[in-house]
Amino acid sequence: MAHGTSLQYERVAEIGGGAYGTVYKARDTESGRFVALKSVRVQTDHNGLPISTVREVALLKRLxxxxxxxxxxxxxxxxxxRTDQETKVTLVFEHVEQDLKTYLEKAPAPGLAPERIKDLMKQLLCGLAFLHSNRVMHRDLKPENILVTSQGQVKLADFGLARMYSCHMALTPVVVTLWxxxxEVLLQSSYATPVDIWSSGCIFAEMFKRKPLFCGESEVDQLGKIFEVIGLPPEEEWPTGVTISRKHFPPFSARPITDFVPEINEQGAQLLLEMLTFDPCDRISALNALDHPYFRNEEILTET
Incomplete structure (x- = not known):
């Protein structure tokens, strides 16, 4: 499974702990290049092999x-x-200096140009369409794990740490930061690739707003903040067998998305709503999003 040794990589700095443990910036002593190291501790079977991880890694290598x-x-x-029961698996990724969170924070007022946002979104969706076509869902998409190179190239990170999915996997809800x-994750219903589209919609809005669209403090609070924008979904769309009842929420009506994201243009607003659709079955796919008129029409710059 492995061909490198951890001795080849010299740790330089800690670059933050994620849901999957600490990440280090390191130098590859053979090439001199910087890399990012992510280690996962995995339980092993009687042959000393971490079976699901071997499968995961094989998939990553195929990608x-x-x-x-x-x-x-x-x-x-x-x-x-490490022990008979535990193996430490270290994944060595290319190192990219900044993430989208930093990139957005560094953008001088009034923020990113509309064309720049369009370009970043297009790249983000291209990466997602690629993962989804290979049956990989990210599950934890947020500005911190979308990397932006100094040339403005978007690279999705941390997806390999999501499991290969079967369509009806109700996962432990620790996988995604609340916002x-x-x-369907907040309600602990079953889910699949549309989870990533919702997260991408939140990120799309954040590129314009320069702050997160929905900042909830608990699952119920987060859902309430979502419904204030998209409206309370009808009873028949509410998933069955979930612990949070629809009756918890006031009968919010949908408000124009431009009330919340005033800088977005009309086609961008349409696309955003298709991404922020309550029912995952009705949410736009990454491939269809790339085909949306928002990406087809170049902005006509009018003299003002």
Whole structure:
């Protein structure tokens, strides 16, 4: 499974702890290049093999062969057995200096130009369409794991740490930070690739607003903030067998999305609403989003 050794990588700095443990910036002593190291501790079977992880890594390596421009490169995988029951698997990724969160914070007022947002969104959706076509869902998409190179290239990171999915997997809700979580995750219903589209919609809005669209403090609070914008969904769209009842919420009516994201143009607003659709079955797919008129029409710059 592994061909590198962890000795080849010299840790330089800690670049933050994610849901998956601490991430280090390191130098590859052979090439001199910087890399990002992410280690996962995995339970092993009686042969000392972390079965699901072997499958995960095999998938990541398969994705690597496509060399997709909007997905972070997996350079190497190292496995070190710690005990009979545990193996430490270190994934070595290319290192990208900044994430979208920093990139947005650094943008001088009044923020990013509409054409720049369109370009970033297009790249984000290209990366997602690629992952989804390979049956990988990200599940934890947020500005912190969308990397932006100094040339303005978008690269999705941390997706390999999501599991290969079967369509009806109700996952433990620890996988996503609250603000980018879709309703079906907040309600702990089953879910699939549309989760990533919802998160992308939240990020799309955030590029214009320069702050998150929905900042909830609990699952119920987050849902309430969502319904204030998109309206309380009809009874028949509410998933069955979930713990949070629809009766918890006031009968919010949908408000124009431009009340919340005033800088967005008409086609952008339409696309945003198709991404922020309550029912995941009705949410636009990454491929269809790339085909949306928002990306087809170049902005006509009018003299003012």
């Amino acid at each position: 690597e062969q496509f060399d997709h421009p909007n997905v972070v490169r997996l350079m190497d995988v190292c496995a070190t057995q 980018y979580r879709p309703p």
